[in-house]
Structures are given as structure tokens and as C-alpha cells.
Amino acid sequence: xxxxxxxxxxxxxxxxxxxxxxxxxxxxxxxxxxxxxxxxxxxxxxxxxxxxxxxxxxxxxxxxxxxxxxxxxxxxxxxxxxxxxxxxxxxxxxxxxxxxxxxxxxxxxxxxxxxxxxxxxxxxxxxxxxxxxxxxxxxxxxxxxxxxxxxxxxxxxxxxxxxxxxxxxxxxxxxxxxxxxxxxxxxxxxxxxxxxxxxxxxxxxxxxxxxxxxxxxxxxxxxxxxxxxxxxxxxxxxxxxxxxxxxxxxxxxxxxxxxxxxxxxxxxxxxxxxxxxxxxxxxxxxxxxxxxxxxxxxxxxxxxxxxxxxxxxxxxxxxxxxxxxxxxxxxxxxxxxxxxxxxxxxxxxxxxxxxxxxxxxxxxxxxxxxxxxxxxxxxxxxxxxxxxxxxxxxxxxxxxxxxxx
Numbered sequence: 001x002x003x004x005x006x007x008x009x010x011x012x013x014x015x016x017x018x019x020x021x022x023x024x025x026x027x028x029x030x031x032x033x034x035x036x037x038x039x040x041x042x043x044x045x046x047x048x049x050x051x052x053x054x055x056x057x058x059x060x061x062x063x064x065x066x067x068x069x070x071x072x073x074x075x076x077x078x079x080x081x082x083x084x085x086x087x088x089x090x091x092x093x094x095x096x097x098x099x100x101x102x103x104x105x106x107x108x109x110x111x112x113x114x115x116x117x118x119x120x121x122x123x124x125x126x127x128x129x130x131x132x133x134x135x136x137x138x139x140x141x142x143x144x145x146x147x148x149x150x151x152x153x154x155x156x157x158x159x160x161x162x163x164x165x166x167x168x169x170x171x172x173x174x175x176x177x178x179x180x181x182x183x184x185x186x187x188x189x190x191x192x193x194x195x196x197x198x199x200x201x202x203x204x205x206x207x208x209x210x211x212x213x214x215x216x217x218x219x220x221x222x223x224x225x226x227x228x229x230x231x232x233x234x235x236x237x238x239x240x241x242x243x244x245x246x247x248x249x250x251x252x253x254x255x256x257x258x259x260x261x262x263x264x265x266x267x268x269x270x271x272x273x274x275x276x277x278x279x280x281x282x283x284x285x286x287x288x289x290x291x292x293x294x295x296x297x298x299x300x301x302x303x304x305x306x307x308x309x310x311x312x313x314x315x316x317x318x319x320x321x322x323x324x325x326x327x328x329x330x331x332x333x334x335x336x337x338x339x340x341x342x343x344x345x346x347x348x349x350x351x352x353x354x355x356x357x358x359x360x361x362x363x364x365x366x367x368x369x370x371x372x373x374x375x376x377x378x379x380x381x382x383x384x385x386x387x388x389x390x391x392x393x394x395x396x397x398x399x400x401x402x403x404x405x
Contacts (some may be wrong), residue, residue, distance in 0.1 A: 011257040047243060059326055070192065078102040079138050084212075087285035090176050091210050094136065094169050108180075109165045110136055112151055113143035116163025119189060123159045128184065129179040131197035134313060137166025137384065139374040145382040147199070149388035156398060165191070173201035174293040181297060190304050193401075195391070196297065199313040199362065200228070200377060202290050203341045204334065206282065206379050283344045294354065307400055310358045312392060314383075316373050318342040318367040326371045359394050 028205035064072045078099040084092040087108070096106040103111040107118050120126040129135060129147050137145030147166035153160040167180060177196055184190075205211060294310055301308045316325060342362050349360055364387070365372055372383035379387065395401050 028227060062326055063371065063380065075101045075141060076139065080183055084170070086263070089179050090172075091216060092171075092212060103142055106170075109167050110145065110147070111142050112164050113148040114151065116161075116165065118165075119167065120191065124163045125158065126193075127154075127162065127164045128152075128181070128189075128190040128191040128194045129164055129166050129168060130172070131168040131195065132172045132201040132379055133168070133170040134200065135197045136166065136170060137168065138170065138378045140379070140381055140384060144384055145384060146379075146384045146388045146391075149385045150392055152393070153389055154401075157392065158401065168197070169269055171201060171205075171206050173210070174198045174290050175208065175383070176210055178293050178297050182300060185300065190306060193307050193309065194297070194301060195309045196294075197311045197313050198290065199342070199345075200315050200338065203286055203338050204222075206286060206337075208285075208289055213240040240241065278342075286341055288346055291354070294358070298357075299387050302366065306361050309356055309391075309395065309400065310354070312345065312358070312360050312362050314362055314365045314372075314387070315342065316377070319363045320372065321369060324369055324371050325373060327373070327375060354397055357400065359391065361390060364390055 060072050061069070064075070067075065067143055078097075078101050082097050082102070082104070085095040087093040093108050093111065095106045099102040105115075105118065109118075109273060116124055116126065127150070129150070135146060137147070143146065145168075146164060147168070151162055151164040154164075167177075167184075169176075169180075172197065173181075177198070177303040181194060297310075298308055314320070315335075315338055316322070317339045346360070346362065349358070365383075368386070370382060372380055372386075374380050
């Protein structure tokens with residue numbers, strides 16, 4: 001009897017403590033929930049973007065002189081707030097999006113000024129444009145991308161309806177572009193000309209694996225649920241405000257040493273830091289991979305009787321007067337590596353011709369005393385226009401377009 005009363009008292013005390021803990025957790029989550037709701041509301045009213053968080057407004061105003069501070073913020077939010085979605089074979093793509101400045105069609109291409117219809121009409125001169133985020137036009141409105149300027153330039157020069165479909169996608173490099181090109185042809189979408197703009201991402205993804213590959217590698221095909229396929233209980237737990245608070249705290253610890261935002265690229269793929277800049281074998285592998293992808297694209301295109309053009313793009317770390325680089329905050333390891341690979345590539349093409357359908361534009365900015373970049377990698381509107389006109393003139397001078405017509 002004595003022991004049963006003692007057990008009863010312990011049970012009641014434990015139950016009261018447990019009940020109070022539950023009440024505290026509930027109250028704590030409610031308080032955090034209210035705080036996050038207020039925070040989310042004000043963020044939705046006065047959103048900020050990663051570029052503005054890193055660089056001060058006067059600098060951004062110099063880069064976007066025609067836009068107000070609010071317009072600049074809206075443009076950069078639309079640029080950087082669009083998570084990728086899964087796509088078979090290429091792993092991911094830009095998600096469909098409708099914004100004031102950035103619009104992406106559900107078929108996977110960014111909207112160009114005076115966008116042509118989909119599927120493309122045979123009576124138009126149709127160009128598919130491939131590349132990474134610089135080709136997509138990160139940080140630029142739809143009508144200031146390379147695709148928009150190129151379409152306008154060629155339409156005026158050729159005196160016919162030219163329609164450029166911008167399949168540039170963040171983090172893409174030559175191998176993913178080849179796969180996307182194959183997918184489009186297999187689906188029956190065959191352009192008159194396919195243009196590939198590369199260089200930066202082929203070096204950034206130095207091991208030759210697409211961005212986010214390591215995340216896909218974590219998927220366990222031997223179980224019902226992969227590591228990224230969370231259970232219902234796990235999903236519910238992750239939605240708790242206190243869990244969100246903990247994740248926010250851990251995230252801030254990691255981000256304490258802020259770096260300039262470059263691109264939406266998986267940080268797990270920054271393998272370039274492990275390599276020496278003068279590793280000739282590694283540099284040769286990068287160039288050989290690009291050249292082999294070019295050959296395979298040409299072989300595929302030949303079977304469909306369509307022409308191809310390959311452009312080696314300019315980058316800020318190669319033959320550019322950095323006095324005109326307004327932001328100038330870059331990853332020194334990456335950009336030193338890029339400069340070395342670009343020099344190797346220049347020497348390579350002097351010895352081995354890549355054909356008349358290859359254009360070397362890496363040094364086109366050498367004497368341009370202008371601010372050509374809006375952040376650590378992406379082109380300004382002026383640079384996009386200069387690049388598109390240069391590509392257009394090269395097409396006209398090489399008579400490649402005459403061969404197609």
C-alpha cells in the first residue's frame with residue numbers, strides 16, 4: 001500500500017511535468033509561428049535579394065541606371081527566387097514562371113521579346129539557343145537577353161521572321177546542352193540553326209558532373225524511400241516552427257562569412273578548389289570534354305540536316321579591364337582557374353581548328369572600357385547586345401546562314 005501511494009505520487013508528478021512540457025512546447029511553437037508569420041508578411045511586402053544584400057544600392061543603380069531601386073529589387077528577386085525543377089536525363093531545368101521581368105515557358109525556354117510560337121513554325125527561321133545562366137540572362141529582363149537582341153538583329157539583317165528560342169539554363173554546361181538538344185530533336189522540334197554558348201560552366205563543373213549530382217547520388221534505390229523522400233512524419237516534424245527556427249540558426253552559422261552570390265550552383269560541386277591552376281592534365285580533360293561534346297552535337301545535327309554554331313564566351317577574369325568592373329567581388333580560386341583554362345583553350349585553337357562553326361569570343365571585351373558584368377559572372381544588358389551583334393555578324397560573314405537558306 002505504501003509503495004503504491006509512492007508510485008502514484010511519482011506518476012502524477014511525472015504526468016504534470018510532461019503535461020507542462022507539452023504546453024510549453026505548444027506555446028513556444030505558437031509564439032515562433034506568429035513571429036515567422038509577421039516576418040514573412042513584411043518580407044513579402046519589402047523583399048530583398050542576394051545581390052542587394054551583398055552590394056550597396058549606389059552600385060546597383062550604376063548597373064541598372066534606367067531602373068528605380070524598387071524595379072531593380074523586383075528584377076533580382078525574380079531572377080534568384082525560382083528554384084529548379086526535375087527534368088529527366090538533364091536532371092533539372094528552369095521552372096515555368098510568369099513575372100514582370102522574367103518569364104519561362106512550360107516547354108523549358110525563356111520568353112524572348114516577340115516570342116515565336118511553340119511548336120516553331122516552319123515558315124520562320126528558327127534558332128535554338130543553348131547555354132548556362134549567362135545565356136538565360138540572369139539579372140536581365142526578357143527583352144535584354146542575348147536571345148532577344150540576336151533575334152532582333154538577324155530579323156533586320158535577313159529581312160525575314162527570325163525566332164530565337166532561349167534554352168539557356170542556370171548551371172548547364174556542354175554535356176547537359178547536348179542531352180537537351182537530343183531530347184528536343186527526338187520530340188520532333190527541329191530548328192534551322194542551333195547555337196551553343198559555353199566556357200564558364202564547363203570549367204566551374206570541372207569534374208564533368210552536372211550541378212546537384214551529389215544530391216541525386218544520395219538517393220537510395222534499394223529502399224522504398226530514398227534519403228530525400230521523407231516520410232509523412234518527417235515532413236510534419238520539419239514544418240514545426242521550432243524546427244524552422246533551428247534550421248534558420250544553423251543556416252546563419254554557415255552563412256556568417258558571406259560570399260558574393262555567383263549562380264544557383266550546388267556548392268557541393270565546387271571541386272575546382274581541390275585542383276592546381278597549372279594542372280595541365282586536368283585542364284586538358286576540360287577542353288577534351290568540350291570538344292567531344294561539340295563533335296557529338298555536330299554528328300547528331302548532321303543527321304537532321306541542321307546547322308550548328310559554337311561560341312566560347314567571354315568571362316570577367318580573361319582579358320577584361322577590371323577597372324570597369326563595378327562590383328568586383330569574385331571567388332579568386334575559381335577565377336584564377338578560369339583564366340588558366342581560357343589561355344590553354346586559346347593556345348589549343350591556334351594549333352587545332354575547331355571548324356568554321358566555332359567562334360572564339362573570349363577576348364572580344366579586351367578593348368571595351370565599359371561595365372560589362374552585373375555581378376560575379378553575368379552579363380549586363382549592354383554586354384548581351386554587343387555579344388549578340390558579334391555573333392550575328394560572324395554568322396553573316398561566315399555565310400553559314402546563306403547555306404541554311
